[in-house]
Amino acid sequence: MAEENQLINDLFAKLDKWRLFPSYQLERRSDIFFAVYLPDIIKKVLKYEVTCIIPEFPIRIGELNNKELNRSFKIDYLVYCKKANRVLFIELKTDITSRKPKQDKYLEKAKEINIKQLIEGFIKISKATKSTKYFNLIQELVGINWIKMERNAPENSSIDYEIEIVYIQPKEEISPGKTIISFDDIIDTLSSYEDIITKRFVESLRNWRTNPN
Numbered sequence: 001m002a003e004e005n006q007l008i009n010d011l012f013a014k015l016d017k018w019r020l021f022p023s024y025q026l027e028r029r030s031d032i033f034f035a036v037y038l039p040d041i042i043k044k045v046l047k048y049e050v051t052c053i054i055p056e057f058p059i060r061i062g063e064l065n066n067k068e069l070n071r072s073f074k075i076d077y078l079v080y081c082k083k084a085n086r087v088l089f090i091e092l093k094t095d096i097t098s099r100k101p102k103q104d105k106y107l108e109k110a111k112e113i114n115i116k117q118l119i120e121g122f123i124k125i126s127k128a129t130k131s132t133k134y135f136n137l138i139q140e141l142v143g144i145n146w147i148k149m150e151r152n153a154p155e156n157s158s159i160d161y162e163i164e165i166v167y168i169q170p171k172e173e174i175s176p177g178k179t180i181i182s183f184d185d186i187i188d189t190l191s192s193y194e195d196i197i198t199k200r201f202v203e204s205l206r207n208w209r210t211n212p213n
Helices: 002-018 026-045 061-065 101-128 132-143 183-189 196-208
Strands: 052-060 072-081 086-092 147-150 153-156 162-169 179-182
Touching: 002 026, 002 196, 026 052, 026 072, 026 086, 026 183, 026 196, 052 061, 052 101, 052 132, 061 101, 072 101, 086 101, 101 132, 101 153, 101 162, 132 147, 162 183, 179 183, 183 196
Parallel strands: 086 162, 162 179
Antiparallel strands: 052 072, 072 086, 147 153
């Protein structure tokens, strides 16, 4: 047990230290920890029950600008809340200065065109690529009835939802049209956990509230 605790401490100590180094992307290394607790965080802060979480959900850029372009940008977490009839577009920012107007614009446009058209774009990308990873994601979308398989081909069976853009970031701020979940919100959500991993994650979250630059 002592060795396991030391390994956990070493892991988070490296994240704490290396986030201060140039070009080190803490978001990419820590996103799994946020994802594990995301259902509890959303239930505590936003009062929604999570049905499904999809990481790095691809949004076909061609759907946003009416062009035949199969490139995509990714939403950190697409979260489906069936009971609330709502979808969350969640962006994780461990450094508040990494917020980019272009990304905000993409998210707003994706929200505007809504899920049915976004799934249409996803199917176009899946048909244009040979990656089996898209097949795996198709199976996930079949599970929530956003896609159905017809003669081994994906067909769009999704509907539109109320969409909410959510930023998980170090500090609260006034951001019209966007929902902010601060690290303090997460710390509060996880305060009752007694396991060593959560406690050590919370300790790092307190450090990560400060600007690394």
